[in-house]
Amino acid sequence: MRRLGCVACCLAVLAGGCGDSTGMSDMASPSPDAAKGIVDGAVFDHAAAVDAAMIGDLAAPPDLAVAMDLAAIPDVSVLVDLSPPSDLAPPPDLAPPPDLAPPPDLAPPPDLAPPPDLAPPPDLAPPPDLAPPPDLAPPPDLAPPPDLAPSCSDGMKNGKETDVDCGGGTCATCSDGKGCAAAADCGSGSCVGNLCKGTVLLLHMDGVNNAKVFPDSSPSKHVITVGGDAKVSTADSKFGGASGYFDGNGDFLGVADSPDWNLGTGDFTIDYWMRSANNVQNARMHALSFGNANGTNIDFDYNDKDQGGWGFWIYWNGGGGNLVRVNTVYTDNKWHHVALVRAGTLFTGYVDGKSIGSMNYAPALNVSGNFNRYIGLGATGSWPYLGYLDELRILKGVARWTMNFTPPDAAY
Ligand SMILES: [Ca+2]
Numbered sequence: 001m002r003r004l005g006c007v008a009c010c011l012a013v014l015a016g017g018c019g020d021s022t023g024m025s026d027m028a029s030p031s032p033d034a035a036k037g038i039v040d041g042a043v044f045d046h047a048a049a050v051d052a053a054m055i056g057d058l059a060a061p062p063d064l065a066v067a068m069d070l071a072a073i074p075d076v077s078v079l080v081d082l083s084p085p086s087d088l089a090p091p092p093d094l095a096p097p098p099d100l101a102p103p104p105d106l107a108p109p110p111d112l113a114p115p116p117d118l119a120p121p122p123d124l125a126p127p128p129d130l131a132p133p134p135d136l137a138p139p140p141d142l143a144p145p146p147d148l149a150p151s152c153s154d155g156m157k158n159g160k161e162t163d164v165d166c167g168g169g170t171c172a173t174c175s176d177g178k179g180c181a182a183a184a185d186c187g188s189g190s191c192v193g194n195l196c197k198g199t200v201l202l203l204h205m206d207g208v209n210n211a212k213v214f215p216d217s218s219p220s221k222h223v224i225t226v227g228g229d230a231k232v233s234t235a236d237s238k239f240g241g242a243s244g245y246f247d248g249n250g251d252f253l254g255v256a257d258s259p260d261w262n263l264g265t266g267d268f269t270i271d272y273w274m275r276s277a278n279n280v281q282n283a284r285m286h287a288l289s290f291g292n293a294n295g296t297n298i299d300f301d302y303n304d305k306d307q308g309g310w311g312f313w314i315y316w317n318g319g320g321g322n323l324v325r326v327n328t329v330y331t332d333n334k335w336h337h338v339a340l341v342r343a344g345t346l347f348t349g350y351v352d353g354k355s356i357g358s359m360n361y362a363p364a365l366n367v368s369g370n371f372n373r374y375i376g377l378g379a380t381g382s383w384p385y386l387g388y389l390d391e392l393r394i395l396k397g398v399a400r401w402t403m404n405f406t407p408p409d410a411a412y
């Protein structure tokens with residue numbers, strides 16, 4: 001019975017009910033001397049419990065049997081479930097760590113050369129004393145830019161010029177084919193449709209010494225033939241450094257036929273420069289002749305003593321029947337400008353810009369076709385010229401001068 005009581009006690013202890021002195025005291029009355037213990041903080045009197053079992057009716061009161069029903073013990077197992085914990089899922093197989101590549105063999109550090117002995121820094125020379133900047137001279141007064149005013153030689157048509165470096169009254173006159181605003185802009189004295197016109201023959205007689213070439217610089221560009229040994233001479237000239245030289249022995253220039261030489265009844269101008277030392281009376285010579293001796297002709301006749309005196313004659317038509325004549329000798333070895341101008345019906349001869357006489361003559365003067373056109377020879381093929389001629393020009397339709405004038409001071 002005691003053992004039973006202990007078991008009950010233990011069960012009570014396990015169940016937490018051993019300390020319930022109130023319950024136990026209901027089963028038996030405790031002895032005052034009974035050993036006492038402390039279960040779960042409460043006094044448990046074992047002796048009293050044993051005594052109660054020993055002393056009491058062994059026939060356990062049915063109530064105790066109930067209380068001690070061991071069959072109820074299994075319930076305790078319910079309270080304290082000692083069953084092993086449910087099978088825990090095994091931990092997942094952990095993949096083994098990858099094989100780590102072994103670290104590369106590190107090359108041993110190179111032996112570092114010991115640092116060179118650094119030379120001590122040189123003693124730096126002190127900076128030189130800088131000379132003070134020189135006093136700068138003030139800039140010189142700059143000359144004003146050159147005068148860019150238009151000029152007659154700048155290769156440009158500017159200022160009042162009517163063409164490049166000509167015309168406008170401030171430059172030389174313009175040659176044929178160049179621009180003009182008035183007759184005075186043109187060397188020909190003829191401005192038609194704002195172009196200089198009128199020149200049908202122009203011989204500058206320039207070139208290499210002794211050359212037998214005399215090109216016509218007019219727009220007509222007539223063919224010039226050389227008779228005898230007429231030639232270009234640089235020994236003397238009025239313009240251009242050369243002139244034509246005629247030795248008085250069969251020399252002349254022939255001018256090819258052309259309608260240009262039918263001057264009709266219109267205006268015209270013939271002019272040239274001459275220099276001759278053939279100052280001999282009746283040493284007749286013709287500088288120019290267009291026509292026939294006893295028909296229509298235009299002649300410039302020097303040193304002719306016939307018909308009233310020794311002098312210079314200009315005549316046309318009728319073999320000297322119509323003429324202007326002066327008893328002045330121009331064969332003085334000096335340059336003279338000579339001109340014959342027909343204006344309307346009035347013929348006027350000029351020497352050095354001064355009139356030597358005039359005469360009216362109305363008939364036409366046509367010398368194209370079967371006529372001679374000579375320079376340096378008479379119309380009959382006689383009376384060759386001796387001396388120099390230069391800058392010979394014929395204008396058709398233009399009366400270049402109608403009063404005394406200053407001879408040109410430059411080539412046309
Ligand atoms: Ca100019």
Ligand SMILES: [Ca+2]
Nearest residue numbers: 204239240242
């Ligand atoms: Ca010349």
